[in-house]
Amino acid sequence: MATIMAVDDTASMRQMISFTLNSVGYDVIQAGDGAEALKLAKDRKVDLVICDLNMPNMDGITLVRSLRALDTYKFTPILMLTTESHADKRDQGKTAGATGWIVKPFNPEQLVNVVKKVLG
Amino acid sequence: MTPLPLPNRWWLWAIVAVIGSWAWTVPFVPLGVAAGTACTTAIAVVLIAGYAIKRRGAEPTLASYMTTAGGEPEQRASDELEALLSKPEEMVPLPPVDQLLKSMETENHRRRLEDLLRRWVDVAHRYSEAALVLRKEIHTVVGHTEQAANTISSSFQAVINKATLQAREAMELLEGTQGGQSEGAPQSLTDFIRVSDERLTKMADEVVRVADLSVQMVKELDGVQTRAQAIDGFLLDVEKLADQTSLLALNADIEAARVGEHGRGFSIVAQEVRRLSQRSHEFSDRIRQHLKEVKVGLHKTYGDMRNLSAADMEHALKIKEDVITLTRSLEGKNREVAETVGRINTISREIAQDVHNVVVSLQFHDITSQKLKGMLEPMDDLRRMLFHLMQETMATGKNLLPQKEEAAPAKPEEAAEAQPGSSDAALRKLRAVGVSTNGPSVELF
Numbered sequence: 001m002a003t004i005m006a007v008d009d010t011a012s013m014r015q016m017i018s019f020t021l022n023s024v025g026y027d028v029i030q031a032g033d034g035a036e037a038l039k040l041a042k043d044r045k046v047d048l049v050i051c052d053l054n055m056p057n058m059d060g061i062t063l064v065r066s067l068r069a070l071d072t073y074k075f076t077p078i079l080m081l082t083t084e085s086h087a088d089k090r091d092q093g094k095t096a097g098a099t100g101w102i103v104k105p106f107n108p109e110q111l112v113n114v115v116k117k118v119l120g
Numbered sequence: 121m122t123p124l125p126l127p128n129r130w131w132l133w134a135i136v137a138v139i140g141s142w143a144w145t146v147p148f149v150p151l152g153v154a155a156g157t158a159c160t161t162a163i164a165v166v167l168i169a170g171y172a173i174k175r176r177g178a179e180p181t182l183a184s185y186m187t188t189a190g191g192e193p194e195q196r197a198s199d200e201l202e203a204l205l206s207k208p209e210e211m212v213p214l215p216p217v218d219q220l221l222k223s224m225e226t227e228n229h230r231r232r233l234e235d236l237l238r239r240w241v242d243v244a245h246r247y248s249e250a251a252l253v254l255r256k257e258i259h260t261v262v263g264h265t266e267q268a269a270n271t272i273s274s275s276f277q278a279v280i281n282k283a284t285l286q287a288r289e290a291m292e293l294l295e296g297t298q299g300g301q302s303e304g305a306p307q308s309l310t311d312f313i314r315v316s317d318e319r320l321t322k323m324a325d326e327v328v329r330v331a332d333l334s335v336q337m338v339k340e341l342d343g344v345q346t347r348a349q350a351i352d353g354f355l356l357d358v359e360k361l362a363d364q365t366s367l368l369a370l371n372a373d374i375e376a377a378r379v380g381e382h383g384r385g386f387s388i389v390a391q392e393v394r395r396l397s398q399r400s401h402e403f404s405d406r407i408r409q410h411l412k413e414v415k416v417g418l419h420k421t422y423g424d425m426r427n428l429s430a431a432d433m434e435h436a437l438k439i440k441e442d443v444i445t446l447t448r449s450l451e452g453k454n455r456e457v458a459e460t461v462g463r464i465n466t467i468s469r470e471i472a473q474d475v476h477n478v479v480v481s482l483q484f485h486d487i488t489s490q491k492l493k494g495m496l497e498p499m500d501d502l503r504r505m506l507f508h509l510m511q512e513t514m515a516t517g518k519n520l521l522p523q524k525e526e527a528a529p530a531k532p533e534e535a536a537e538a539q540p541g542s543s544d545a546a547l548r549k550l551r552a553v554g555v556s557t558n559g560p561s562v563e564l565f
Contacts, residue, residue, distance in 0.1 A: 008486070010269075010485065010486040011266070011269075012269040012272075012485050013483060013486045015277065015482075016273065016482055019479065020479055054490065104483055104487060105480050105481075105487065108475075
């Protein structure tokens, strides 16, 4: 099954994403901030990235831009998962290249549906 | 220097003055001279007005404070909070305090100002200290909730895994694995029940069949017995016949002897006939002997069989009844198993719903800690602002704040001991929350 990378500075958030997606059969790897996520993404190919906006070392939007700059991640779906629901942040994300936007707290069924949709 | 008081619409008066100073000279002096006078007047008026305006612009906003010092209008708490927490603007430095004070007209105003400033500095000082405590507490709260949330999250996942495992084990026990059976041995409870049912029924049917067979056998034996009796009867007839034949032969022999010579042939025949009839007696005896043995054997078997078969049949029927009862209770057990499987599935579905709720709720730790951390920045900004303000105020007017002299040079970053005031008591209470003691956790009085 597909591999998903969950990026958030809160451990419990990563665990909830991991738990929800593991129970439907996906593999989930975790990263604590943008820098770690970028390194992991270069080491192995993941099929989908779910990341938070506010993180230390490298925030979400910068991470999206950095990933889109890599050849292997030009078309990989990237979902932003964040508490901020301001339109300007959403537009920033879209411009940076994110595939979609989920507001926290997420509904587990909705997360699974959207993941299934973008992964095809 | 006192500001020049300017009447309203000074510019109107200026124009009137220019026209007037020009107009009244017209009849007396040449036009040029009149114009020159008018221009001079105009220039003088403009200069004076400009100077007056400049003086008014330099006047500090303290004047506006003066008018509102007595009764500050009340604002809504949320407005204040928003103003406090929004990004601070460029700080406008206050003009030197003693200059202001010197420019005050009455000693009363001056004293009121001093007092207010003292109170403001006090607030700034206390807030700086309180802010440090609050910042530490906020960090502690964030740390605690993160730890707790992580523990809850891991434990929750472990519980779910174990519950799933339990359900799976129970289902395997009741229904068996999907992988099929090994060498015909039943793998699950349902299979076991089904197989037991089949085998017991088969066994019962076998027993009944055997009983039935033995009944048949008894009937056959009865038939044989009857035939044996019949044969016995025939033998008697045969013996009687043999005896009669022998007697006849004897008579024939006697008659033959009476005839004499001619009867000798006949007498030999008669003797042969007698021998024959003797032989048939012997045969008949032997047959009878055999028959007796057969009868004895038959009798024994017949007796045993009869007893056995009657009891057998009764027994067999009772066994069949018991087996039927057993299979009915096995069917009941099968239904129970199916019901239990259904209940396990329902509970699994309910657990899925609970899991959903927990997954949503556990995310709130992340949201709340972000909010808490977000509180720190405005607090720090306010603290820094107040600190600078306090320093500036104290630097310019030492005579203003005699009682704060010893505390003035101290940096607000140093942790201060509790000072009198209700906010300090509240802070002390806040610090004490969640601090673990080394005593026993439960005590009975």
